[in-house]
Amino acid sequence: MLWQFALGALLIAASVAAHVVFIGAAIHFFSRTGAWFRSPPAAIKTPAGLAAAALWMMAAHGVAIWFWAIAFMAIGGLEDLDTAVYFAAVCFTTLGFGDIIPDESWRHLTGLCAANGLLAFGVSTAFLVELLQNIWREERDAV
Secondary structure: OHHHHHHHHHHHHHHHHHHHHHHHHHHHHHHHHHHHHHOOOHHHHHHHHHHHHHHHHHHHHHHHHHHHHHHHHHOOOOOOHHHHHHHHHHHHOOOOOOOOOOOHHHOHHHHHHHHHHHHHHHHHHHHHHHHHHHHHHHHHHHO
C-alpha cells in the first residue's frame, strides 16, 4: 500500500508540475498578446483567446491523464494502452464508470488519480476565471 501512495504522490507531483508549465506558458503568451486580443474586433478576438486558453488547459489535463495511464500500464494494473488511457481519463475526471477495474493490489491509486483530477480541474478553472476577470477589468478601465 505504501508503494501506491508513493507512486501516487510522484504522479500528482508530475501532474502539478505539468500544470504549472502550461499555466506559465499561457500567462507568458497572454501577457505578450493580451492587448491584441482586446483590440478591435475584440468581440471576436477575446472569446477566441478564452477558448484557446480553455483548450490549452485541457491539453494540460491530457498530459496528466497520460502520466497516469503510463503508470497503470507500467505497474501491470491494466493490460493495454487503450484501456489504461480510458481508465485514467475516467478516474481523473472522477466519472468512475466502474466498467474497468485495475488489479486489486493497485486499487488505491484510483482514488489518488481522482484527487489529482479534482485538484487539476480546480486550478484550471481558477486560472480561466482570473484570465477572464483581467480581461474585463482592462476593458472596463479602458472605457
